[in-house]
Amino acid sequence: MIGACLQPLTWTLLRIGLNYCQSPDLGVSPARGSRLDFLAWAAETVSSYFVKFFTGCLAARPGEFMGRYHFVFPRWSNLLLPAIIVVALTAPPYVVFMVAWGFSPKTTDVGYMPTQPVPFSHAVHAGDLGIDCRYCHNTVEYTAKASIPPTQTCMNCHLQVHPDSPKLEPLFESYETGMPVEWIRVHDLPDYAYFNHAAHVNRGVSCVECHGRIDTMEVVHQVEPLSMKWCLDCHREPDPHLRDPSLVTQLEWGWAMTDAERLAEGTKWAEINQLQPSQDCSTCHR
Amino acid sequence: MSSGPKRQSDFLLWKLPRGFYYVAILVTCAALIPPALIIRARSVPREARRIHIIQNMDNQPKYKAQQQNILFRDGRAMRQPVPGTVARSQMVGDTHFFLGTVDGGYATAFPDQVTVDMDLLERGRDRYMIYCLPCHGVTAAGDGLVHDRAMMLLNLSPTLNNGTTWVQPKNLHEEAIAEQPVGQLFYTISNGKNNMASYAAQITVEDRWAVVAYVKALQEAGNADASAVPGADSLPERKMVLDDEEAATTTDSDATEGAAP
Numbered sequence: 001m002i003g004a005c006l007q008p009l010t011w012t013l014l015r016i017g018l019n020y021c022q023s024p025d026l027g028v029s030p031a032r033g034s035r036l037d038f039l040a041w042a043a044e045t046v047s048s049y050f051v052k053f054f055t056g057c058l059a060a061r062p063g064e065f066m067g068r069y070h071f072v073f074p075r076w077s078n079l080l081l082p083a084i085i086v087v088a089l090t091a092p093p094y095v096v097f098m099v100a101w102g103f104s105p106k107t108t109d110v111g112y113m114p115t116q117p118v119p120f121s122h123a124v125h126a127g128d129l130g131i132d133c134r135y136c137h138n139t140v141e142y143t144a145k146a147s148i149p150p151t152q153t154c155m156n157c158h159l160q161v162h163p164d165s166p167k168l169e170p171l172f173e174s175y176e177t178g179m180p181v182e183w184i185r186v187h188d189l190p191d192y193a194y195f196n197h198a199a200h201v202n203r204g205v206s207c208v209e210c211h212g213r214i215d216t217m218e219v220v221h222q223v224e225p226l227s228m229k230w231c232l233d234c235h236r237e238p239d240p241h242l243r244d245p246s247l248v249t250q251l252e253w254g255w256a257m258t259d260a261e262r263l264a265e266g267t268k269w270a271e272i273n274q275l276q277p278s279q280d281c282s283t284c285h286r
Numbered sequence: 287m288s289s290g291p292k293r294q295s296d297f298l299l300w301k302l303p304r305g306f307y308y309v310a311i312l313v314t315c316a317a318l319i320p321p322a323l324i325i326r327a328r329s330v331p332r333e334a335r336r337i338h339i340i341q342n343m344d345n346q347p348k349y350k351a352q353q354q355n356i357l358f359r360d361g362r363a364m365r366q367p368v369p370g371t372v373a374r375s376q377m378v379g380d381t382h383f384f385l386g387t388v389d390g391g392y393a394t395a396f397p398d399q400v401t402v403d404m405d406l407l408e409r410g411r412d413r414y415m416i417y418c419l420p421c422h423g424v425t426a427a428g429d430g431l432v433h434d435r436a437m438m439l440l441n442l443s444p445t446l447n448n449g450t451t452w453v454q455p456k457n458l459h460e461e462a463i464a465e466q467p468v469g470q471l472f473y474t475i476s477n478g479k480n481n482m483a484s485y486a487a488q489i490t491v492e493d494r495w496a497v498v499a500y501v502k503a504l505q506e507a508g509n510a511d512a513s514a515v516p517g518a519d520s521l522p523e524r525k526m527v528l529d530d531e532e533a534a535t536t537t538d539s540d541a542t543e544g545a546a547p
Contacts, residue, residue, distance in 0.1 A: 076302045083306075094317065102324045103339045113331035129431045132416040138488045145351045156483040161436055165448040179360055188336075191350065192343035221331045246412065285343070 105225035113221035114184040117170045126251075127215040133207055133249040144196040148183050151175050186220050187211065193228075193284045204245040204269045206253070209234070215251050231284070235277035239266040242275065375491075384491060386472030393469030400495045410500025413493045417485055418501075426458035426504045453481055458501055459508040471498045 101107065125131050133140070136153050140146035151174045162168060174181045187210070189195050201207070207214065212223035224230060234241050240263050247253050254262050269275075338344055349355055349363035358365070367373075378384040383397040396402055415424075423429040436452035444450075456463060475494050478484040489497065512518055 079302055098320045098324070102320060102327075107324055107327045108338060109336045111327070111329075111331045112336055114333055114335075129420060129435060131420050131432075134416045135420065135488070138416075148352055150487070152483065152487065157432060159483075160452055160481055161432075161439065161450050162448040163450070168448075180362060182354075182361075190343040191346035191348065219331075 105227040105230075109227075110222055110225055112186060113219055114186065115219070116184055117182055119167055119219070121218050122214045122220055123216055123218050133214075140197045140201055142198055144194070144198065146197045151181060186222055187226065189226060193231075194286055195284065201248050202245055203273055203275055204242045204248060205234075205238075206241075206243055206248040206251065208251040209241045213251055232279060235279050235283075238275060238277050239263055239270050242266040242269045242273075244269060245273070382469075383495075386469035386476065388469065391469075392467045392473060394467040396468060396495060396499070400492070400499075402499055406496050406499050407503055409493065410496035410498070410503075413489060413497050414500050417489055418497065421455040421482075422458060423455075425508065426501060427508075428455040428457040430455065455482070459505055464505045464509055468498050468502060471501055 125136075126133060133146075136149040137146040138149070151171060154171055155175055158168060158171065163172075170181050173179075210224055210226070211220075214220060240259075243253065243265060254265070257265070351364060353363040354361050355363035360366075376384075380397070380399075381387050382393050383399050386393050388394075400406065418426075419430055420432040421428070421430045423433070433452075433455055436450065439447040439450045440452055442450075458464070472494055474482070475489065475497060476484060476486045485494070515521075
């Protein structure tokens with residue numbers, strides 16, 4: 001079957017090769033160094049390779065259809081059929097799997113950890129010093145955005161603490177000139193998805209559910225995929241992610257609980273706050 | 287095809303040309319590169335920007351909060367209000383509520399907009415724990431964790447602490463502060479004092495009054511006499527003699543009986 005398909009093609013290639021190699025009618029003897037000279041040389045090299053490669057395939061049968069040589073497929077070409085079947089069965093699933101796995105937000109988005117202009121450590125400020133998230137991100141309870149604090153918030157302490165630090169140079173420059181520090185955004189949702197921080201925080205969805213243990217991170221990185229499936233998973237099964245709204249900034253809360261205790265706590269607060277997260281398209285895309 | 291294998295062993299003896307094996311090995315190795323890259327991307331934090339192959343709804347021609355807009359000299363997409371702008375919520379016709387002053391002096395009572403009740407105190411405690419606790423500490427004694435760290439930095443050489451200077455935050459139970467009228471506390475939170483910055487941008491007016499109420503309650507509790515505790519006279523007297531283990535482990539009633547004669 002394969003032979004029937006491949007034979008005309010192979011014949012053609014072979015005829016071209018053999019002509020260049022062996023035909024006395026090549027005729028012209030082009031000038032050395034000209035383009036024709038090179039083409040002739042290239043054709044001869046390539047065709048001689050073909051000839052060598054298919055030496056075993058050529059049976060001398062003078063007077064037959066092809067002239068001097070009759071092309072016969074070597075015995076090993078039968079092994080190509082199972083090989084092609086194997087490739088045909090493995091290659092498409094391989095490609096599909098690699099695309100699904102490799103372009104998943106868990107691969108492309110999770111772990112994004114840019115270097116910020118100031119090496120601000122959440123582990124020191126939110127972890128060691130126990131400063132509440134809302135000391136700096138104070139708009140989170142009222143607005144859709146948990147804003148990056150203005151430089152003044154940093155200077156509440158850093159006018160006195162580390163006032164000469166070279167690491168804080170961009171901060172002091174910003175304080176003097178009034179130009180913003182160019183922080184690099186880590187958690188970035190699609191523009192067409194309208195997420196509201198206040199709606200979540202005030203209903204008992206902790207910062208940690210989306211941002212992870214920020215209070216242990218020296219450099220903030222993304223830990224959740226923030227994909228649409230991931231959003232919907234929580235909107236369909238919110239209970240394991242809910243807690244007392246007054247504890248949303250206690251990132252370590254619940255670490256000693258078993259899963260069952262944690263779920264019971266979430267269910268309790270879902271009932272208290274009467275939460276039924278919407279799954280309509282227009283909830284987020286409007 | 288007519289010259290096909292007659293026996294299975296013949297079939298297996300047909301060897302492919304070497305080139306096929308080389309190509310097969312190369313292709314197999316190349317096929318391992320994508321999973322290796324993916325596993326690396328999934329396990330190692332990286333600095334490179336995210337790559338979205340299919341940018342579903344990623345980009346809308348608009349500016350989001352705190353984004354960059356190079357049209358303006360300061361690079362902000364969000365514009366600053368024109369100097370002198372006063373938002374409606376910032377109108378200070380009512381100096382008592384917005385500034386904490388009455389007729390040029392500090393207000394001695396809470397404004398009419400604020401009802402001092404348990405809800406206000408709870409709200410005040412909540413806000414105090416966010417904005418005041420880092421420096422003033424949980425009991426308002428001026429011993430917050432930021433103060434602890436600053437004291438630790440002061441013990442380092444100036445090259446290590448980058449010229450840190452620090453004055454201990456006020457103990458709010460000091461007599462001079464405990465006697466301040468509520469208007470003065472509100473004024474201090476709103477405008478700052480000495481090394482303390484203004485918290486007007488971080489705490490809303492209503493919440494600042496709530497914090498004042500909570501601080502007043504803290505001061506009241508910190509300077510209160512034991513008899514101010516409801517039902518104090520009916521509580522058992524408790525004595526602890528730390529040197530004497532036996533006395534320390536005895537119950538309260540035993541201790542009082544033993545102490546009586």
